[in-house]
Amino acid sequence: MVVVAGAGTGKTRAITHRIAHGVAAGEYVPQQVLAVTFTARAAAEMRTRLRGLGAAGVQAHTFHAAALRQLQYFWPQSVGGVLPNLVDHKASLVAEAARRLRVNADRATVRDLAGEIEWAKVSMLTPETYGAPSIQRDPVADLDHTALARVYQAYEDVKADRGLIDFEDVLLLMVGILEDDERVAAQVRSQYRHFTVDEYQDVSPLQQRLLDLWVGTRGELCVVGDPSQTIYSFTGATPRHLLEFTRTHPEAQEVHLVRDYRSTPQVVHLANRLLGGRHPERGVDQRGTVWPEPLELIAQREKGPEPEYHELPDDESEAVFVAQRIKSLMQRDGVKLRDIAVLYRTNGQSEALERALSAQNLGYQLRGAERFFQRREVREGLAQIRSSARNAPLEQATQLSRDLLASLGWQRNAPTAAGAVRERWESLAALVALADELDAAKPEGEHLTMESFAAELEARAATAHAPVVEGVTLASLHSSKGLEWGTVFLVGLSEGLMPISFAETQSDFDEERRLLYVGVTRAETRLILSWSLSRTTGGRGRRRRSRFLAGLAPATGRESVTADAAQSRTRRSAAPVRCRVCGTVLETPAERKLRRCSTCPSIYDEAVFEALRTWRSEAAKEAGMPAFVIFTDATLMAIAEEMPQSPQALLAIPGIGRSKLERFGEDVMSVLVDLR
Structure with a gap:
């Protein structure tokens, strides 16, 4: 039997009851049933449920645990000697x-x-x-x-x-023994006569080979999975075995579970629409597997709140928004912190969230990753900064911290590689960004010193390490699979993070879409989606929201910011602005400032733009501040395109408020007059 079970459809309940029914009906001998899943936690939960249903003797293990037990038993008689140590x-x-x-x-x-x-x-x-x-x-x-x-x-x-x-050798060696020793194969098949495999879409070729040898020519096999939750292709997992099960086993029954008992109709509707945007004709993986038509879930719960969409100016504002919203949910609605999760694409995104939650005195726990201040590269960075603070306490922290962290792997541009190299860089980049932020917050003419930077990091590390009993779950999307919470925040939903920047093929993009689908379907009642326009505070806002939100989120999102200045800035950009060239609705702040798409031709005079940049550079040096704080390049381009005739016309350009007009307006108009 193959059971294709959508998210939230109660597949664990269904398969444990199926096994228990077989035991109760006398069809199964409990000790002859092997239920296989992919995590020790899931296996333990399955054993607990089976005991409660009167099927205590059923074996429930991961592939590796089951294979290791067999290998330890059969190694002396099949190979001889002592089994090598497992690393x-x-x-x-x-x-x-x-x-x-x-x-x-x-x-x-x-x-x-x-x-x-x-x-x-x-x-x-x-x-x-x-x-x-x-x-x-x-x-x-x-x-x-x-x-x-x-x-x-x-x-x-x-x-x-x-x-x-190693762990892979456990599977390989057991496969070898079963293939080479018919006596062992017969003994295993005599011991285990009925098999159930959960999360079958995540089976690797090696695990499938072992399963085939366990089952032999018998038909006592039930597999359960969902192709739309295939998110581990990078580890060798493939849904091909699930999708081709009825072809491999023509006599198999196929059952679809589509009734979603976990989420509200609003969450289920969003999940269905998200999968509906896939490109099945182009989504073919390296093994030629096509992503089939997804199951359309049918919600069984009462109505709940509509999903929310929030656009923030930068990562820090997004983290602060999330923390403040969580505090509001806790205080006003009585939501327990343990019923809230914040999910993100990469572990490097957790630092800003950890800091924001700590600032609101909200407990949290990190799942599937070390706490930010416990990561090795962060601890190494802190050691370098502490040492420098002792030897050069009054040195400016922004540049010196860059030099120190460069020796640990930080560089100005993010690495294109995925995995640990990228995560390490993101951790170090977060320290660099924090130094910049603290320096920018200093009064005019002052700078962040290494001594004060080290002290700030020590204080933040101490706060993050505080023991937490009741806390928000911070987790990557991958580590959230199989879990559920009443309220789920999906953060960082911008291009480069969702989908991740190193996704290149349609197959890659499809897996990223499925990953987001897993995140959406973790929510039981409340789902809050957000993204930011810039990585750093005061950045140029060049990010675009995720392509996966097209047709789901409102045209500009429901914008939310916490700082008054940021609120003023986003309110000005909330109304739809269309490109003056092609008429397309503009989404990024930079495009709205220019009133044209970034891909549409520019109409400004290069000489005017360069003159404005020269003036800005001189003004920045005189004021002792970064050039972009005065005006961004996008604002200068907008000025060069508009060529305003008066200070009032200058004020109409996005990015120029009253304070900047009063401080820089006269100088800008002088530059323009000289060039007319």
Whole structure:
């Protein structure tokens, strides 16, 4: 049987009741039933439910746990001797392999190399087959395909030299024993006669091979999954086995679970519309698997609030908005903090949220990631900053912190690589951005010193480490799968984060859409979606909201900001503004300032624009402030295009308020007069 079960449709309840019914009816002997899932938490929950239903003897394990139990039992009789020790983490072995090849690999690179080796092994590729030209993989840490194959082989050599095996070896060795030893295969099939596999869309080729050997030629197999929740392709998972199940097993029954018992009709409607925007004709993965027509969920709960959409000027404002809204929900509506989750695409997004929640004295817990101030790169950065603060306490922090953190991997531009390298950079970039923010908040003529920066970081670290019993869950979208909360905030829904910047193919974009769908369907009652226009406070606002929100969110979002100045700025831009060239509604602040799309031709005189930039540079030096604080490039372009004839006309240009007009208006008009 194959059960295609949509999000929130009660699949765990359905499959545990199916097993329990089989036991109660005498069809199953509990000890001969093996239920397989993908996390230890899910397996423990399944065992608990089965015990409550009178099926206590049923075995429920992850693939690795079940295979390890079998390997430990059969190794002495099938292979002989003592089973090699199992290594918990690959990092030290991968690092040793890299050293043998004289490959420079820091902690982040080692983690990415380990991930690539895991992908190769669950895809059943040896170092030789991985290195074949037909295997197309992106470089890792500037290592080409051939170099990665050599690292993979060196890793296997290190393991062999030390007499160790890893978690993938557990599956590979058990597959080998079952294939080579018919006595063992017969014994396993005699022990386990009925199989249930949950989250079947996440099965890797290696896990599927092991499952085939467990089941043999029998038809006692029930699989459960949802192709629209396939979000682990980067680990080797593929929904192909789920989608082709009835072709592989023509006698199988197929059941669809579409009644959503978790979420309100408003949340379910949004989830259905989100999946409805996919491109099935182009969404083909590397194995040729097409994303099929998704299940259309049918809500079973009473109506609830409509999903909210909020556009904020920058990441800091977005985090503050989230924290303030959570506090309001707690105080005014009695919502428990443990019933609230804030979900994001990358772990590097948590720092601003941690800081904002701490400022509101709201407890939180990080799921699937270390706390920001416990991350190794952050602790290393803090150590560098503390040392510098002792030796040069009065030095300006903004530039010196950049120099210090550059030695740990920070650079001005974000790395294009995914994984640990990107996460490490984001953590260090958050420290750099914090230094800039604190410096900008200083009175005119003063700067943030290393001593005060170190003290501020110590205070923030202490707040973040406070023990939390009742707290908001902060989690990446990937780590939220299988969980649910009454209220869910989905933050950072801008291009570059959702979809992630390194998504290139239609298959990549489809997986990002499914990831967002997983986030949406975590919400039971209240769903709040937000994005920001700039990474840093005072930034140019070049971000666009996620393409996945097209047709879902209002044209400009329901804008929310916390600072009075930001509120004034967003109110001015809330009304739809159309491009003066093509008539398209403009979405970004920069485009609204110019009153044209960024792709439409410019009509300003380059000489005027350069003269304005020269004036701005001189004014910034004289005022001791960054140039963009006076006017952004977009505002200067708008001035050059409009060529206002009077101060009142200058005031009509977005980005120029009364205070800036009073301070800089006369100088700007003088520049324009000289150029007319």
